[in-house]
Amino acid sequence: MNQQEALRIEPDRSSSPHLPxxxxxxxxxxxxxxxxxxxxxxxxxxxxxxxxxxxxxxxxxxxxxxxxxxxxxxxxxxxxxxxxxxxxxxxxxxxxxxxxxxxxxxxxxxxxxxxxxxxxxxxxxxxxxxxxxxxxxxxxxxxxxxxxxxxxxxxxxxxxxxxxxxxxxxxxxxxxxxxxxxxxxxxxxxxxxxxxxxxxxxxxxxxxxxxxxxxxxxxxxxxxxxxxxxRYAIPSSSMRIMRRALEAMQVEGTWVFSGVGQVRPQDRDAIGQAADFLLRREGIKTAITFGLVDGWIDGSLRTNDASLDPATWLRDAFGIGPLGMPYGGGRRGKGGFQIPLGPLAGCPNQDALWGVVREMVEDTIRKRIGTSDEAG
Ligand SMILES: [Mn+2]
CATH class of the missing domain: 3.90.1640.10 (inorganic pyrophosphatase (n-terminal core))
Structure with missing residues (x-):
């Protein structure tokens, strides 16, 4: 209403009856x-x-x-x-x-x-x-x-x-x-x-x-x-995931990424909270955290780089799933990705499984940001 007032073309209303x-x-x-x-x-x-x-x-x-x-x-x-x-x-x-x-x-x-x-x-x-x-x-x-x-x-x-x-x-x-x-x-x-x-x-x-x-x-x-x-209380399990994120974080230029390992479904959002926290590190523009949740690789991306569109970045990094949907999506400043492990999720050696997952995700991120070993 006020906006309309402000935008009104004031002088001769009579001569322009078709105001927008x-x-x-x-x-x-x-x-x-x-x-x-x-x-x-x-x-x-x-x-x-x-x-x-x-x-x-x-x-x-x-x-x-x-x-x-x-x-x-x-x-x-x-x-x-x-x-x-x-x-x-x-x-x-x-x-x-x-x-x-x-x-x-x-x-x-x-x-x-x-x-x-x-x-x-x-x-x-x-x-x-x-x-x-x-x-x-x-x-x-x-x-x-x-x-x-x-x-x-x-x-x-x-x-x-x-x-x-x-x-x-x-x-x-x-x-x-x-x-x-x-x-x-x-x-x-x-x-x-x-x-x-x-x-x-x-x-x-x-x-x-x-x-x-x-x-x-x-x-x-x-x-x-x-x-x-x-003022909700942060559960101790979420704090433990934050600690793991801090311990495992890797910094590449203005990027930081961190694999936090196995995460219970009820703690999943601590992955995103950890990314929020890592993004606040001095000199960082984009943070990615990920873990293994119930047979899925589950990750979060946070960025304050206005030129980075999370949905596009994640789609280009992780690709499109068999149903034609990208594994990742997002909106300005935030994104997430979920990749199913399928039958691999049942691997009896969960530590080895996590090792492979972490290497794969970290390699994907490095390649996408242009700091992979081959490139460097
Ligand atoms: Mn929303």
Whole structure:
């Protein structure tokens, strides 16, 4: 609104009746708005819906999924929030507990049989336990696009810091009054605010859109709960992984990488936290940490090099999987990769297996950054 004021071409309005519409593509008047289109797409599918979180749930995906569920509820649709692996990171467990988030875990293919439609938040592709016939109704995301998109409603904004930003806009603009119930409104607003904060590194990398979204719900946010979420306790097992990352780290110019060995699935996010920490070392621009998690090579990339696109870098380094999807993906500043070991995972000598994995990953990274032995 103020922006419109500021941009208005002041002098002779009479002589130029066709001033450009500066309000942008989003309108608040029902069906024309993006959320109106989303609700319309959702309404076309009777029965129980499911919104699936890809990979390990984080504050942004949890808040977005919950907002999606509330939007569904506002038009009389029941929708479960499903996630595939454990909710691992202490930060995320705290969020699920404090906000009393309703989650369903999908472990077997049959778990999806009860649903008639599926939506994705904070991701734009997913590997389901089997190629179920579930129609994908909506994809709302802020990550680089992987593979082909197949959904009735798609809203992918690479310029925003969090999917929660987009869902905040939806719940504010929805004609169906999603934020009407006081208790749920407070919890949902707090979750969305935490999602935005968490995905923008405490707003450091927030875009104007992220800040506008946050401002629009800030009066509903429970700051005590938000503070409690931000002060979550770090488990000792995560600290041990940090120590291993420090001990094993290798520095190549402005790069640092570190293999942390076997990691329990519930500790997986410590791999990313270790990368966050190593990135802060003096002179470092990019950090990669990786470990062996449940038969997968699982790694994280963090960078403050604006010229490095994590999704592209990881795809070029680790390649494309048999299903046509890259082993790695990401968004600005952050990325991750997961490579299945298949039957090799069952190798009786896990130490030897880790040795091979570490050598392979380190060699791949060195080659990609141009400091391999052959090159040097
Ligand atoms: Mn996100």
């Amino acid at each position: 519409d500066l309000r942008g593509p989003r309108r608040v008047d029902g069906a024309e708005s993006r959320v109106g289109q989303l609700l319309e797409a959702l309404r076309k599918h009777e029965g129980r819906h499911v919104v699936v979180i890809r990979g390990y749930p984080d504050p942004d995906s949890l808040a977005s999924a919950w907002a999606h569920q509330r939007l569904c509820a506002s038009v009389g649709i029941e929708c479960d929030i499903a996630h595939l692996p454990l909710v691992s990171r202490a930060e995320n467990r705290a969020m699920v507990n404090l906000l009393d988030l309703p989650l369903v875990r999908v472990t077997a293919p049959e778990d999806l049989d009860r649903y008639t439609a599926l939506s994705l938040v904070d991701a734009n592709s997913i590997e389901l336990p089997r190629s179920s016939g579930l129609p994908c109704v909506s994809i709302v995301d802020h990550h680089a696009i992987q593979g082909k998109l197949n959904a009735e409603f798609v809203d992918i904004r690479l310029g925003v810091g969090a999917a929660s930003t987009i869902y905040t806009e939806y719940v504010i603009e929805a004609p169906t009054r999603v934020l009407e119930n006081g208790t749920i409104a407070t919890r949902l607003a707090t979750a969305l605010a935490y999602g935005i904060r968490s995905d923008t590194d405490d707003l450091l990398h927030a875009s104007a859109e992220d800040l506008r979204a946050l401002a629009s719900i800030i009066d509903l946010v429970d700051t005590d709960v938000l503070a409690a979420l931000s």
